[in-house]
Amino acid sequence: MIEGALWRKWVFYNIPLILFVFVLLFPFYWMIITTFRPDGELYKPWNATSYQPFWTNNPTLEHIKYLFEETSFARWMFNTMFIALASTLISLFCGVLAGYALARLNFPWAGSLGTVIFVTYLVPQTLLFIPLAQIIRNFELGDTPWSLILTYPTFLIPFCTWLMMGYFKAIPKELEECARIDGASRWKAMIYIIIPVAVPGILSSGIIAFTLSWNEFIYALVFLSSPDQKTVPVGVTSELIRGDVFFWGPLMAGALLGSIPVAIVYSFFVEHYVSGLTGSVKG
Amino acid sequence: MAEVTVRKLNKKFDLTHVVKDVDLQIHDKEFVVFVGPSGCGKTTTLRMIAGLEAVTSGEILIDNTIVNEVPPMDRDIAMVFQNYALYPHMSVAGNMAFGLKMRKFEKAEIEKRIKRAADILGIGELLHRKPRQLSGGQRQRVALGRAIVRDPKVFLFDEPLSNLDAKLRVQMRVELKKLHERLAVTSIYVTHDQVEAMTLGDRVVVMKDGWVQQVGEPLELYNTPANRFVAGFIGSPAMNFADVTLSGGDGKLWAEAPGLKIGLPAPIAQRVNGRNGAKATMGIRPEDLHIAGPADPGELCFDVEVEVVEQLGSEILLDTRAGNSTFVASVEPTLRTKVHDRLKLAINPNRLHLFDAQTEAVI
Structure with a gap:
């Protein structure tokens, strides 16, 4: 203060x-x-009389109704949720194991391997989507959720690996040594001691990975084409902007509803999340 | 119960050779302390005995079985770490039960053992707390409890008291000693604190730069150090050293330095014979110096100037100077003296040590 x-x-x-x-x-x-603003107010010119940009006296649910009745918004929500959860789980599983290995197992080239993984994270998605599109086509995965579930980990796994590697390094290695003297194998020491202690770190990387895949735009735009397969960010922008006409009401309703799950995830885990990012492991 | 034997043990980390040809026989129920400055290889030796560090060459035997390739979980040892290494997500009871659960003990047996260990250590009311809710001393006790419940062949301690404050450290030291009396389990204890080493150890192993300097009972190290390092490391305040030249003449051997000429007592003189003119280091402990009286022969006395007077209540430590050598003397608390006073100190001839200037070994 x-x-x-x-x-x-x-x-x-x-x-x-x-x-x-x-x-x-x-x-x-x-x-x-x-x-919640009716169309009549939304498209009123700014210099019209009784123009109220920051408030409305006639709140309406018509945009939300439009979203659910005239577009596949519910379907997009489901797609996004399914794809985000699946790719997050895959990335967490790989990231936790890889992070542990890079932090704890003294194998040759561990350091350089960690750097290489980090470098792959730095390659921009706008470059990667072209070769990835080729691969997706070769495997005939185009226009299915699997095209995203399998490509999102290309940037999520390096991210989770690095976050988890840092977190595992912050856990005193005596904890694990003590467990191994206490009668645990390396695997059991990891399962019973290290992973429970690392839960805040796992949650943090899970939340961030979930948000990244929830908001991802370019892969979803390129790999998905039929309206029923789309995710929220792509569906909202491709179906509610037609030419130069912006359907502002449904667009904003879609953005609002689309951000609610992320907000819930954040607020639910916020305590773990903060302690995960600040790495507070005390002996 | 168990004996631990170490034969020609070596450890190299890449190019650094940290443990060199360590040979050691630790008897059943013995409490052995490894002591030395940081980086002397004591912790690495302990970690090799625990199985946490691979052995470069040599053998480690527990109960006459070579355990070089045995994983830590199968060595039947328990270890107490400097930072306690309590599992933060488990209660105190959970921490103590973990090792037993891993070894598939019956639930009733686990509870019985936890209760017994908790009674011994007085932590019965803490069993349901998490480690972060405990003070440093309590955590230390839980770490000990976790080792005790296992009923292992060997206890290993890696500087377990270093993280405690001075008062608690003294208290826990006494408790560790009592605990060892009571449990009578072979124990290996690593510390950099020579007071801990002297008070706890049945035998003390002094290490420096990866080499074992001397192994012996505490008083043996104190009274007959094998070299200058051990002499300086064991004992507080530390032994005084003066660089001297040995000279013979008028049927007597002398240790000479500017402002100093001491007649060497007969037993040392015999050993020194033939080294006339050689350089050496003379060592004398502060309590083996006293203010010279009429009974002290002149050849054992020398003049000093007082530089600092440290009043400790039970004694006075005088920091004095003779020529270019400095001496700390422990004298009676009744002595009245002040800085820049000139005094005459006398040496207790039976307690004089002489070390070779090159090899630093005792002469």
């Missing part, structure tokens, strides 16, 4: 905080207000 006179507290603490909160929350507010 800032000590001293009241004006200092306002100038250096309260006002910046308020500005920051405003900048962060205003888009959400705009999203919500647009979702």
Whole structure:
């Protein structure tokens, strides 16, 4: 906290905080207000009389209804959820094992291998989607959820591996040595001691991986084509922007509903998440 | 019960040779302490005995069986770590039960053993707490309890008291000693603290740079150190050293340095014979110096100037200087003296040590 006179507290603490909160929350507010605003108000010119950009007196659910009745939004939600969960689980499984191996097993080239994995994470998706599209076509996976479930781990596994490697390194190795003296094999020491201790780290990388695949756009845009296979980010933008016509109400409703699962996941695990990122393992 | 034997043990990490030709026989029920400055190889030796570190060459035997290739879980040892290494997600009871569960003990037997260990250590009311809810001393006890319940052949301790504050350390030291009396299990204890080594060990192994310098009972190390390193490492305040030149004449051998000329007592003189003119290091412990009185022969006395007076209550430590050598003397608390006073100190001739200037071995 800032000590001293009241004006200092306002100038250096309260006002910046308020500005920051405003900048962060205003888009959400705009999203919500647009979702519930009738079309008549939405497309009113800014200089019209009784123009109220920040409030509506006639809230409506017509955009949400439109979303569910005229588009496959429910289907998109299901697709996104299924793809995000499956790719997160695959990436976590591989990331935890690989992270453990890189952090703990002293095999030759462990250090360089870790770097190589990290470098693959740095290759931009906008470069990778072209060769990946070829591969997807060769395996005849195009326009199926598997085209994403199997390609998302290409950037999620390096990410999870690095996060978990850092987390495992922060766990005192004596814990594991003690378990091994206590009668556990390396495998059992990992299952009974190291993984339970690493749960905050696993949750953090799981949440981030889930969010990354939930929001992913370019692979989903390239690999999926039929409306029923799409994910929320792609479905909303491809079905609700036709030419230069933006269906702002349903667009914002879709964005709002699409962000709710992520918000729930974050708020549910926030405590674990924070301790995971700050790596607080105490003996 | 168990004997531990180490033969020609070596450990190399890439190019660094950290443990060199260690030979050691640890008897059944013996409490042996490895002591030395950091980086002397004591912890690595312990970790090799535990099976946590591969052996480069040599043999480790527990109960006359070579265990070089035996994984830690099958060596029937228990280890207490410096940072306690308690499993943070398990309760105290869970921590103690883990080793027994891994070895598929009956539930009733596990509970019985936990109760017994908790009674011995006085941690009965902590059994349901998590490690983070415990103080440092309590964690240390739980770590000990986890070792005790296993009823192992050998206890290994890796600087277990280093993370405790000074007062608690003294208290736990006494408890460890009592515990060893009671359980009578072969124990190997690593520390860098020579006081812990002296008070706990039946025998002490002094190590430096990977070599064993001397193995012996605490007083043996104190009274007859094998070399200058052991002499300086064991004992607090440390032994005084002065670089001297040996000289003969008028039927007597002398150790000479600027401002200092000490007549060597007959037993040492015999051993030194023939080294006339050689360089050596003279060692004398602070308590073997006293203020010279009329009874002290002149050849054992030398003049010093007081540089610092340390009042400890039970004794006074005088930091003094004679020529370019400094001496700490432990004297009676009744002595009245101050800085820059000139005094005459006398040496107890039977307690004089002489070390070779090159090899540093005792002469």
